[in-house]
Amino acid sequence: MPQIIDRTNGRDWxxxxxPLAVLAVWWVVTTLGWVNTRLIVPPAxxxxxxxxxxxxxxFYRGVLASLVRDLSGFAIGAIxxxxxxxxxxxxxxxxxxxxxxxxxxxxxxxxxxxxLLSSWLDTGDRSKIVFIALSAxxxxxxxxxxxxxxxxxxxAEVARVYVFTRRQTLLxxxxxxxxxxxxTGLRLGLIYAWIATIGSEFLLANYGDGLxxxxxxxxxxxxxxxxxxxxxxxxxIGYGFNRLADLFEARSLRWRKA
Amino acid sequence: xxxxxxxxxxxxxxxxxxAQRSDRQAALWGFAxxxxxxxxxxxxxxxxxxxxxxxxxxxxxxxWVPEQILPAPALVWQSLAELWHSGxxxxxxxxxxxxxxxxxxxxxxxxxLLGLAMGLSKTAKAYLYPTFDVVSQFPVLGxxxxxxxxxxxxxxxxxxxxxxxxxxxxxxxxxxxxANVPRSLFEVARVHRFSLPQVIWRVVLPAAGPSLxxxxxxxxxQAWLTLVFVELLASSEGIGYLMVWGRQLMQMxxxxxGMVVIGIVGVLIELVLGTLExxxxxxxxxxx
Numbered sequence: 402m403p404q405i406i407d408r409t410n411g412r413d414w415x416x417x418x419x420p421l422a423v424l425a426v427w428w429v430v431t432t433l434g435w436v437n438t439r440l441i442v443p444p445a446x447x448x449x450x451x452x453x454x455x456x457x458x459x460f461y462r463g464v465l466a467s468l469v470r471d472l473s474g475f476a477i478g479a480i481x482x483x484x485x486x487x488x489x490x491x492x493x494x495x496x497x498x499x500x501x502x503x504x505x506x507x508x509x510x511x512x513x514x515x516x517l518l519s520s521w522l523d524t525g526d527r528s529k530i531v532f533i534a535l536s537a538x539x540x541x542x543x544x545x546x547x548x549x550x551x552x553x554x555x556x557a558e559v560a561r562v563y564v565f566t567r568r569q570t571l572l573x574x575x576x577x578x579x580x581x582x583x584x585t586g587l588r589l590g591l592i593y594a595w596i597a598t599i600g601s602e603f604l605l606a607n608y609g610d611g612l613x614x615x616x617x618x619x620x621x622x623x624x625x626x627x628x629x630x631x632x633x634x635x636x637x638i639g640y641g642f643n644r645l646a647d648l649f650e651a652r653s654l655r656w657r658k659a
Numbered sequence: 660x661x662x663x664x665x666x667x668x669x670x671x672x673x674x675x676x677x678a679q680r681s682d683r684q685a686a687l688w689g690f691a692x693x694x695x696x697x698x699x700x701x702x703x704x705x706x707x708x709x710x711x712x713x714x715x716x717x718x719x720x721x722x723w724v725p726e727q728i729l730p731a732p733a734l735v736w737q738s739l740a741e742l743w744h745s746g747x748x749x750x751x752x753x754x755x756x757x758x759x760x761x762x763x764x765x766x767x768x769x770x771x772l773l774g775l776a777m778g779l780s781k782t783a784k785a786y787l788y789p790t791f792d793v794v795s796q797f798p799v800l801g802x803x804x805x806x807x808x809x810x811x812x813x814x815x816x817x818x819x820x821x822x823x824x825x826x827x828x829x830x831x832x833x834x835x836x837x838a839n840v841p842r843s844l845f846e847v848a849r850v851h852r853f854s855l856p857q858v859i860w861r862v863v864l865p866a867a868g869p870s871l872x873x874x875x876x877x878x879x880x881q882a883w884l885t886l887v888f889v890e891l892l893a894s895s896e897g898i899g900y901l902m903v904w905g906r907q908l909m910q911m912x913x914x915x916x917g918m919v920v921i922g923i924v925g926v927l928i929e930l931v932l933g934t935l936e937x938x939x940x941x942x943x944x945x946x947x
Contacts, residue, residue, distance in 0.1 A: 413785055415782075415785040416785060416786065416788065416789030416790065417789070419786055419787060420790055440808065440809070497700050497703040497704055498704065498707055500704065501704035501705075501707075501708075502704070502707040502708055505708075505922065505926060508922050508925025508926045508928075508929055509918055509921055509922040509925060510883050510884050510886070510887040510921050510925060511884055511887075512884065512887045512888045512891055513887050513899075513902065513917060513918050513921045514918070515891065516891070516902045516903065516905075516906040516917075517911070517914055517915070517918065520728065520909075520911065520914070592798075595798060596800055599798055599801060600800045600888055603800065603803065603804075603892060604888075604892060616801075616804050617804055619804065620804040620807055620808065623808070625808055628805050628808065629805065631801075632797075632801045632802065635798060635801035636794075636796070636797030636801055637797075639796055639798045639801075640793060640796040640797065643796050
């Protein structure tokens, strides 16, 4: 999610109250045995599982497999998305040809593609990567399209005055001017790619390896500690992607402040 | 729309200097040209679907791919018609729609309350926002294995997972909307000694309307995405289940029917929301 509210100056301890309260309640109810500790596992158990899981090579292999899948799918989807979005933005007729089909196909909820893709390609990496690429593709196309459409006539006229070549127009006018929206599209694409990665690993849990597979098998074995650890890792990776996107966005748009 | 020729180099077209002819013939010509142009635009939009359909049709007709992998268009149409006439499709859709509606109601109200609380009270924001900010960036799908342990794989799973997916976009956009309400409006409300319900009803809702609509739109989108996911994951009815079933029986026509139906519902949702939004925007300027 994009940053909405300015971070308040300094550390505000009140923000820590809620997580601490949750942890405290969790610890108290499990220690005093007020709840079924097989279902609501004690925090200590989760920590212990985390300690063992995080030293296992298998776990990192799974995480790595997921990350590689996620990023390769994202890269394919992002490149294709920028190309298609920019084309639709630059040329009205290509927008008229591609647009209606694109906007109709976009209405097919993402995961509905998975059964078809998994039986067309395979249940391993290929179908997952295509699926992840597709999930990143839509937001990137929309971002690139809006960005290119946002290039003002005044800017275009300057380029015409300087007799920019086609290549110069693209690289020195259109892409920089459209950068903010493209970056927004890329960030959304990154979020959707991670959702698609984990989702496809859950749905095809019996095939291949990945973080999602590990977590989902934990469910089958009723290993709640493992599920919680996996969930946190999935969440933290998603959070990390967002932070990275923030940093990248701030850095690559710094020139605009000048 | 202007009738100037395409400007090369992808530069925006020049829309200045419209033709100044005012005689009747010119108007007629202009009308005809505009009509022809509209026709051409519609035709352009149909090129790609026609190509894809021809490819699909030819591939199955010439047996380039086996039927189990790519069903013929006729077969898909036949299955669709059969499912419709037997009422099976409607009952699946009804179940899916009920799941989405309940979740929108539950998740939407929770998100709205959360967003209002954080938006209107600095104290609530100080306590809740840091946690919300982090947790909302966790993908909702990651929660599902844990939800399965706690609520099983039946109806509560679907409703709780979809509700969770709705909470975040609704809360974020509500908060965003309130943050963008001009402070002066709140000051006026304070001068008039508005009560909290009055502030919400007469200041926040009208001023943050567009953001709240975005909240609804994104909530519906997330609900729809998550619905299909949970139905594919674990269900015995609903539109996603139809696809899982078809996939297991290697009846790809059912899978394609599922996709077509999901696509049509998606288009309909988009149409309804688009119309509502247009109406909302028409109402807005009149309010001031």
